[in-house]
Amino acid sequence: MTDQPPPRVTATDAARALLDEIRRDHPDILFHQSGGCCDGSAPMCYPVADFRVGAHDVHLGAVAGVPVYISAPQFEAWRHTQLIIDAIPGRGGMFSLDNGRERRFLARARVFTEAERATLDAAEPPPRPET
Template identity: 70%
Template sequence: MEPLESGEPRVLATEEALAFIAEIRKDHPDVLFHQSGGCCDGSSPMCYPANEYLIGAGDVKLGEIGGVPVYISASQFETWKHTQLIIDVVPGRGGMFSLDNGRERRFLTRSRLFAGGEVCAIPSRQ
């Protein structure tokens, strides 16, 4: 994970999300997340086979959850840089191209603002 100087990770997952990731990885062992910026699938965290998604030069790696890397576009990171993302699971259909689609559960991003004493580290670009 990419921790803040205070030790807080930029991204984490609920126990339900970690269990769902493990379930998906039984079918697709090597996956990654990219925080969607909108359009067709809203702002959902999208789960892709790692070999089918090209990480762009402008993407920022926020950290890892359940051994899976999580990325966000640089422009979206600028908006959310003071926010910790928490990947959760809720009932419903996943994003059209996301591996949670068709499983009657979907990933959802929750968030919290970092407190004043939490100094943000710059995550790596990948």
């Protein structure tokens, strides 16, 4: 057992490969996971300069050097799970950088174990953006 909390977000090899492709065109990107209406709850990938992280968004961590944020209400609903960003065949979200690449990002989740939850609860809460 370790005292280190588990990462709140990870990515599959398929997602990392798609990120590598996107970064060739857009080197400075971020993910935002919301419960939005337009593209459901798909993790959306944006150029950093084109997306303003909200004051109530939560920074979950990073995958392949790409920061991942989640809306505060979604974080509260999913705080007991590890977000796993995957990539599957299909059309990406209308505003997301995976659009037009015939692969799209997909959010999967794994429920933290009781021991993992205790370690996370004892750690500092995830940071919120500076306001």
